[in-house]
Amino acid sequence: MARDHGGDLDGVRATHGGDDWIDLSTGINRVPYPVPLLPAEAWTALPTASARDALLKAAAQAYRTQAPMVALAGAQAAIQMLPLVLGGRRVRVLSPTYNEHAACFIAAGCSVEEVSTPEALAGAEIAVVVNPNNPDGRIIPPADLMALKRQVGTLIVDESFADPLPNLSVAPLAGKPGLVVLRSFGKFYGLAGVRLGFAIGDAPTIGGLTAMAGPWPVAGPALEIGATALKDTAWAQATTQRLAQEVERIDALALAHGWVLAGGTHLFRLYETPDAQAAQDHLASHHIWSRIFPWSPRLIRLGLPGMEAEWRRLAAALG
Amino acid sequence: MARDHGGDLDGVRATHGGDDWIDLSTGINRVPYPVPLLPAEAWTALPTASARDALLKAAAQAYRTQAPMVALAGAQAAIQMLPLVLGGRRVRVLSPTYNEHAACFIAAGCSVEEVSTPEALAGAEIAVVVNPNNPDGRIIPPADLMALKRQVGTLIVDESFADPLPNLSVAPLAGKPGLVVLRSFGKFYGLAGVRLGFAIGDAPTIGGLTAMAGPWPVAGPALEIGATALKDTAWAQATTQRLAQEVERIDALALAHGWVLAGGTHLFRLYETPDAQAAQDHLASHHIWSRIFPWSPRLIRLGLPGMEAEWRRLAAALG
Numbered sequence: 056m057a058r059d060h061g062g063d064l065d066g067v068r069a070t071h072g073g074d075d076w077i078d079l080s081t082g083i084n085r086v087p088y089p090v091p092l093l094p095a096e097a098w099t100a101l102p103t104a105s106a107r108d109a110l111l112k113a114a115a116q117a118y119r120t121q122a123p124m125v126a127l128a129g130a131q132a133a134i135q136m137l138p139l140v141l142g143g144r145r146v147r148v149l150s151p152t153y154n155e156h157a158a159c160f161i162a163a164g165c166s167v168e169e170v171s172t173p174e175a176l177a178g179a180e181i182a183v184v185v186n187p188n189n190p191d192g193r194i195i196p197p198a199d200l201m202a203l204k205r206q207v208g209t210l211i212v213d214e215s216f217a218d219p220l221p222n223l224s225v226a227p228l229a230g231k232p233g234l235v236v237l238r239s240f241g242k243f244y245g246l247a248g249v250r251l252g253f254a255i256g257d258a259p260t261i262g263g264l265t266a267m268a269g270p271w272p273v274a275g276p277a278l279e280i281g282a283t284a285l286k287d288t289a290w291a292q293a294t295t296q297r298l299a300q301e302v303e304r305i306d307a308l309a310l311a312h313g314w315v316l317a318g319g320t321h322l323f324r325l326y327e328t329p330d331a332q333a334a335q336d337h338l339a340s341h342h343i344w345s346r347i348f349p350w351s352p353r354l355i356r357l358g359l360p361g362m363e364a365e366w367r368r369l370a371a372a373l374g
Numbered sequence: 375m376a377r378d379h380g381g382d383l384d385g386v387r388a389t390h391g392g393d394d395w396i397d398l399s400t401g402i403n404r405v406p407y408p409v410p411l412l413p414a415e416a417w418t419a420l421p422t423a424s425a426r427d428a429l430l431k432a433a434a435q436a437y438r439t440q441a442p443m444v445a446l447a448g449a450q451a452a453i454q455m456l457p458l459v460l461g462g463r464r465v466r467v468l469s470p471t472y473n474e475h476a477a478c479f480i481a482a483g484c485s486v487e488e489v490s491t492p493e494a495l496a497g498a499e500i501a502v503v504v505n506p507n508n509p510d511g512r513i514i515p516p517a518d519l520m521a522l523k524r525q526v527g528t529l530i531v532d533e534s535f536a537d538p539l540p541n542l543s544v545a546p547l548a549g550k551p552g553l554v555v556l557r558s559f560g561k562f563y564g565l566a567g568v569r570l571g572f573a574i575g576d577a578p579t580i581g582g583l584t585a586m587a588g589p590w591p592v593a594g595p596a597l598e599i600g601a602t603a604l605k606d607t608a609w610a611q612a613t614t615q616r617l618a619q620e621v622e623r624i625d626a627l628a629l630a631h632g633w634v635l636a637g638g639t640h641l642f643r644l645y646e647t648p649d650a651q652a653a654q655d656h657l658a659s660h661h662i663w664s665r666i667f668p669w670s671p672r673l674i675r676l677g678l679p680g681m682e683a684e685w686r687r688l689a690a691a692l693g
Contacts, residue, residue: 060589062420078419087418099406100397101381101566128447128569128591135588139458155588162585247420248594250447266481269454269474270379272447274593275567 059154061346061356062247073342077365078358080346082189082216082323084294085361087245088284097275106278113285114253118238119221122230123261126273126281130215130239130252131155133264137235137254138163140263143180143208149173151350152185153213173199177206185213186223190325190348190356191318197225204234209260211235215252218243219295219321232257240277242322243294244284251277295321301359304366309357312373323358331355341372378473380665380675381566392661396684397677399665401508401535401642403613404680406564407603416594425597432604433572437557438540441549442580445592445600449534449558449571450474452583456554456573457482459582462499462527468492470669471504472532492518496525504532505542509644509667509675510637516544523553528579530554534571537562538614538640551576559596561641562613563603570596614640620678623685628676631692642677650674660691 061080068076078085097106110126118124127133138146138160146160150169157167160181168179173195176182182203187194195203204210214236217224226236235256241247251273254264273281284290298321305324306316314326314334328334331347334355338345346356360366380399387395397404416425429445437443446452457465457479465479469488476486479500487498492514495501501522506513514522523529533555536543545555554575560566570592573583592600603609617640624643625635633645633653647653650666653674657664665675679685 060420063422064419065422065424081420083418083420085418087414090417095406096567098409098565098567099402099404100383101379101400101402101560102569103382103384105384128593129588131588131590135586159588241420246417247590248415248417250421250590250593267454269448269450269478271450271566271569274447274569274596276595277593 059349064344067339067344071339071342076342076344077360077368078344079360079369080344081247081358082320083242083247083358084245084298084322085359085365086294086297088287088290090246090280091283093276093279097279100275102271102273102275102278106275106282107273110273110278110282113282114238117285117291118224118226118253118255120226120229120255122226122255123258124253124255125261125265125268126278127252127254127264127268128250128272129241130213130237132268132272133237133252133254134159136264136267137211138165140260140267141181141209145180146183147176147179147181148183149176149185149188151190151348153189153215156183156185156213173203176203180208181211182207182209183211183213185215187216187220187320189216190323190346190354192320192325193318194223197223197228200225201228209233209235211237213237215239215242216320216322218291219298226255229255230257232259235260240281240284246280249277249280250274251281298322298359305357305359305369308370308373314355317354323356325354325356327353328355329353338372341368343369343372378668383663386658386663390658390661395661395663396679396687397663398679399663400566400677401639402561402566402677403564403617403641404678404684405613405616407606407609409565409599410602412595412598416598419594421590421592421594421597425594425601426592429592429597429601432601433557436604436610437543437545437572437574439545439548439574441545441574442577443572443574444580444584444587445597446571446573446583446587447569447591448560449532449556451587451591452556452571452573453478455583455586456530457484459579459586460500460528464499465502466495466498467502468495468504468507470509470667472508472534475502475504475530475532492522495522499527500530501526501528502530502532504534506535506539506639508535509642509665509673511639511644512637513542516542516547519544520547526552528552528554530556532556534558534561535639535641537610538617545574548574549576551578554579559600559603565599568596568599569593570600617641617678624676624678624688627689627692633674636673642675644673644675646672647674648672657691660687662688662691
């Protein structure tokens with residue numbers, strides 16, 4: 056039950072005090088898509104089929120796919136349900152990675168093997184790859200994933216951090232049995248509270264997820280916000296460019312502080328430090344929260360600051 | 375999969391034309407709780423444990439219970455998950471009622487018997503009662519439900535329409551194995567698009583639902599809105615009084631039109647007509663949408679109009 060996640064700052068505030076925390080413990084973009092004006096019906100009425108279809112149409116364009124797709128209350132909802140919908144029981148997860156994949160398969164009674172190379176996934180009934188990976192940013196090219204797909208029963212590719220790298224996505228190749236692609240709305244668009252994500256795959260699997268999720272799995276405001284944001288290609292391009300520049304800025308701060316770049320994506324960076332706990336404590340003394348990992352004594356992950364004032368505080372903390 | 379529901383007006387608009395429809399096909403209060411100002415973090419950040427706990431505290435007060443409780447994306451989410459969490463496979467549903475209960479148990483591979491009297495539920499592994507019932511408003515007193523609980527494995531009491539009748543609720547009696555109570559936020563508070571509901575019961579069942587729902591099943595705005603609204607006892611009391619008066623108003627209109635009251639709650643009314651399809655068509659010609667049922671040639675269900683202009687249009691249609 057109590058799996059650790061970034062992003063719950065309340066416990067941190069309770070432990071360390073202070074209200075002025077900068078949460079860099081997640082990979083959520085801190086310059087969010089501006090929430091559009093919402094029609095009253097988004098709040099008051101049951102979400103309509105046409106609002107859902109408009110969202111799915113925008114998502115199909117944004118993700119460049121014509122495969123069956125279902126919108127859910129976050130990519131996490133798909134991670135929760137896939138073990139109950141897919142047939143396989145023997146699962147391999149390319150690790151280390153986002154810990155909910157293994158946890159949800161184990162909770163569903165599956166056997167889960169965590170493997171450290173893509174090659175070791177071959178032969179699995181179900182194989183899970185996060186691409187780009189969290190937390191180390193490791194990238195597997197689409198051609199390699201499609202080759203891997205032929206060597207496993209079902210390949211799940213979690214593309215929660217793939218928005219800035221559209222050519223990396225295998226969503227355009229989805230639709231046939233054996234491949235399920237997960238997309239997160241909240242991270243790149245900086246709106247994790249909205250709870251919106253997508254599963255893309257073959258018709259039976261997407262149908263199974265749709266049935267299990269029920270008639271109204273996504274809130275009315277999420278349908279509206281998602282449809283507006285996913286159509287806004289100018290915002291997505293500008294945000295990708297901004298993030299690419301800011302990645303260089305945070306890396307420069309970290310390297311000047313003596314840390315070594317260990318990987319990352321446009322939305323978070325992983326650094327090797329002499330002592331991860333000491334590094335987290337040091338940043339916490341400046342009310343900046345970070346992510347460290349039970350499986351590594353030296354790695355620390357940082358999301359990117361948002362406003363310029365946040366950048367200055369991070370620079371001061373690492374200065 | 376394609377179970378019929380009220381509330382999806384888009385298909386109606388496509389068939390009949392017109393943009394000025396009044397949707398009386400649901401039991402959703404058309405005078406909604408005013409959405410409060412939301413902090414930006416409700417949208418941008420992952421929903422926090424403290425926001426969830428504040429909501430659960432408000433819900434425990436509103437529902438007068440100290441039993442284990444989980445907040446979900448609508449009572450529907452609990453209806454979807456309970457067949458996967460509860461042990462029983464042989465289910466009886468007191469019918470006719472909201473069709474998702476039977477459908478979700480059948481989808482999970484359970485055998486479902488629809489019975490027409492509470493007595494016929496005795497002996498079931500899982501028994502489902504909607505109280506007050508949708509669509510006929512039938513009420514079973516708490517003492518009778520607690521007696522019934524002793525005659526079944528697990529009793530599910532769906533109290534989606536119970537807000538105006540707090541003394542009817544068995545939520546205060548929940549907490550021990552064998553009783554699960556479902557509450558809907560969206561209907562009485564008129565905010566169905568928010569997607570918020572609750573399951574209340576024994577610790578293992580609520581723990582199972584919590585695990586299956588994952589760490590962030592409810593959106594950040596829903597946590598905020600729910601906590602604010604459920605603490606607002608003055609609004610709830612005033613709304614209950616208003617609905618009680620308006621029930622008399624709509625019944626008078628329907629009876630003057632020659633229909634016979636067949637049941638109902640504070641949030642919807644059920645009328646017997648000479649011909650349900652003709653009655654629905656007549657209202658549709660006035661761009662008022664209603665609910666009829668595949669199992670009845672004569673019954674029509676109407677939610678209550680909201681603004682005075684809606685009441686006048688209904689009066690004109692029935693005049």
